[in-house]
Amino acid sequence: MTCDLHIHSNYSDGTWSVENIVDYAIKQKLTHIAISDHDTISGIKPALNYAKDKIEIIPAVEINSLYSFDSINHDLHILGYFIDINNKNLLKQLEFHRQARYRQSKKILENIASISSNLKIDIDTITDLSIGQSIGTAHLTKAILKLLPGKSLESVYAEFINSKSKYYVIRDILPTLEVIDTINKANGIAVLAHPMYLGHNLRKSLPIFKKYGLSGIEVFHPNHSNNLCKYYFDMAKEFNLLATGGSDCHGPYNEFEPSLGKISINMANLNRLKNLI
Numbered sequence: 001m002t003c004d005l006h007i008h009s010n011y012s013d014g015t016w017s018v019e020n021i022v023d024y025a026i027k028q029k030l031t032h033i034a035i036s037d038h039d040t041i042s043g044i045k046p047a048l049n050y051a052k053d054k055i056e057i058i059p060a061v062e063i064n065s066l067y068s069f070d071s072i073n074h075d076l077h078i079l080g081y082f083i084d085i086n087n088k089n090l091l092k093q094l095e096f097h098r099q100a101r102y103r104q105s106k107k108i109l110e111n112i113a114s115i116s117s118n119l120k121i122d123i124d125t126i127t128d129l130s131i132g133q134s135i136g137t138a139h140l141t142k143a144i145l146k147l148l149p150g151k152s153l154e155s156v157y158a159e160f161i162n163s164k165s166k167y168y169v170i171r172d173i174l175p176t177l178e179v180i181d182t183i184n185k186a187n188g189i190a191v192l193a194h195p196m197y198l199g200h201n202l203r204k205s206l207p208i209f210k211k212y213g214l215s216g217i218e219v220f221h222p223n224h225s226n227n228l229c230k231y232y233f234d235m236a237k238e239f240n241l242l243a244t245g246g247s248d249c250h251g252p253y254n255e256f257e258p259s260l261g262k263i264s265i266n267m268a269n270l271n272r273l274k275n276l277i
């Protein structure tokens, strides 16, 4: 029995529908999957309805958050597992994040159009790309790439979308501790996704996060080398936190194969998570 605890659908910036995800996960012989879209839980009910008893769907979400440490701002992603998808406070917070995504995307498009008049993209084109309306930089990059087919995805991202780009504007975002607290109050289990975003500040920050209700760190992630996985695994042990993992699959895109199921955790690990519910 294996579980992939980090998957994005086209309700945020994934390319696959939840039905595609369920079908593929069954083919990969997974027994549990967490649909963990950015700032939206819209995909969970359709996934539950489609999966029925063929595979277990874990209700989840990945929420962006702002964490300042030593005068450095970090954009940390917090995963929430087994959340109550009807919790009003959580739904309100997710709506705040989606509106912030919309405002940021609209402003970036305006900045691009004001400098490069051949690159006028309507915000509705972007929202059409995400059925859950949790739009973001991936959608913007793909829309610009369509107008500049000679360029690569990476170069478009670097030129137009990256935070160092002249077109970039900051997104309104809530503090990490508030996000962790909201997940807990929605009966969820809060886990720090891909902790390398926090670099060397992780060790000093974990006790603070734990105090606010963090239960685990994502040890196994495609961007972590074996050494890094071991480092995070030991750190999870040291701080008495759960070690989770997932593929962070965003579906297939051009030459990129879907990574779903490539990183998974076993049932014993999942049970440790379930015991916290």
Ligand SMILES: [Zn+2]
Pocket: 062, 077, 193, 194
């Ligand atoms: Zn993430």
Ligand SMILES: [Zn+2]
Pocket: 006, 008, 062, 248
């Ligand atoms: Zn993710």
